[in-house]
Amino acid sequence: MFVDVHCHLEMLENLDSIIKECVSKGTKKVVSASVDLNSMKKNIELSKKFNEIECCLGLHPSNILLMKEKEISDSIEFLQENLFFAKAIGEIGLDFKHADSEEKKQKQIKFYKKQLEIVEQNNLPVVVHSRFAEKKSLEILSSFNGKVLLHWFDGNKKAFEEGIKKNYFFSVGPAILFNKDYLQKTLLVPPENLMLETDSPVEFAGKKAVPWWVKKVAEKLSEEKKIPLKEIEEKTTKNALNFFNLNS
Numbered sequence: 001m002f003v004d005v006h007c008h009l010e011m012l013e014n015l016d017s018i019i020k021e022c023v024s025k026g027t028k029k030v031v032s033a034s035v036d037l038n039s040m041k042k043n044i045e046l047s048k049k050f051n052e053i054e055c056c057l058g059l060h061p062s063n064i065l066l067m068k069e070k071e072i073s074d075s076i077e078f079l080q081e082n083l084f085f086a087k088a089i090g091e092i093g094l095d096f097k098h099a100d101s102e103e104k105k106q107k108q109i110k111f112y113k114k115q116l117e118i119v120e121q122n123n124l125p126v127v128v129h130s131r132f133a134e135k136k137s138l139e140i141l142s143s144f145n146g147k148v149l150l151h152w153f154d155g156n157k158k159a160f161e162e163g164i165k166k167n168y169f170f171s172v173g174p175a176i177l178f179n180k181d182y183l184q185k186t187l188l189v190p191p192e193n194l195m196l197e198t199d200s201p202v203e204f205a206g207k208k209a210v211p212w213w214v215k216k217v218a219e220k221l222s223e224e225k226k227i228p229l230k231e232i233e234e235k236t237t238k239n240a241l242n243f244f245n246l247n248s
């Protein structure tokens with residue numbers, strides 16, 4: 001079986017049929033990440049409704065920029081009251097593509113650190129989003145003790161190597177099918193640190209991703225890494241189940 005460790009199921013329509021198709025195609029667990037208060041509420045409901053769906057709770061750095069401080073503190077309060085449902089905190093982090101001023105960067109950094117404190121206090125794993133911000137993201141993580149998953153990490157080769165050395169996990173998605181530079185960097189990651197994701201419903205080549213595309217990602221990794229598909233499947237699934245503390 002495969003696990004899609006990072007997508008946004010609350011943004012997908014026709015979930016009943018999508019989950020059915022996931023199961024029939026071997027993707028038997030799907031982890032839905034949250035970005036704001038509304039998505040946290042929806043993901044909790046989905047995780048209650050479907051055995052195949054697990055949820056992460058957290059505030060995305062780009063969403064943080066759209067929120068007033070009061071809205072953010074109310075959302076963080078909701079997060080803390082509903083930790084029972086969360087398999088991890090995520091996705092949290094930094095997105096300097098969207099934070100185009102020092103003030104906006106500082107706002108993201110403040111709530112990234114705040115949410116990391118909650119992660120540590122509750123001994124949960126964390127799913128980190130980092131875009132155009134690899135140095136700062138890793139610097140802040142260096143004082144964090146716990147399990148880290150870097151989702152669709154866009155750092156340079158050196159940043160990848162640093163993350164691997166720290167034993168962070170990397171979830172790799174359909175971007176490897178379209179972006180050679182990203183593919184090359186993901187090939188640095190040993191199978192012991194790899195997981196599969198789709199970030200559905202993000203579009204690739206004009207098509208909205210769906211969770212069972214993780215198999216295509218695994219096939220590409222198998223071909224490029226010259227490792228049997230079965231081994232990629234087993235290792236990434238084992239990593240995912242351990243990381244999120246899930247039963248298969």
Ligand SMILES: [Zn+2]
Binds near residue numbers: 006008091199
């Ligand atoms: Zn995402």
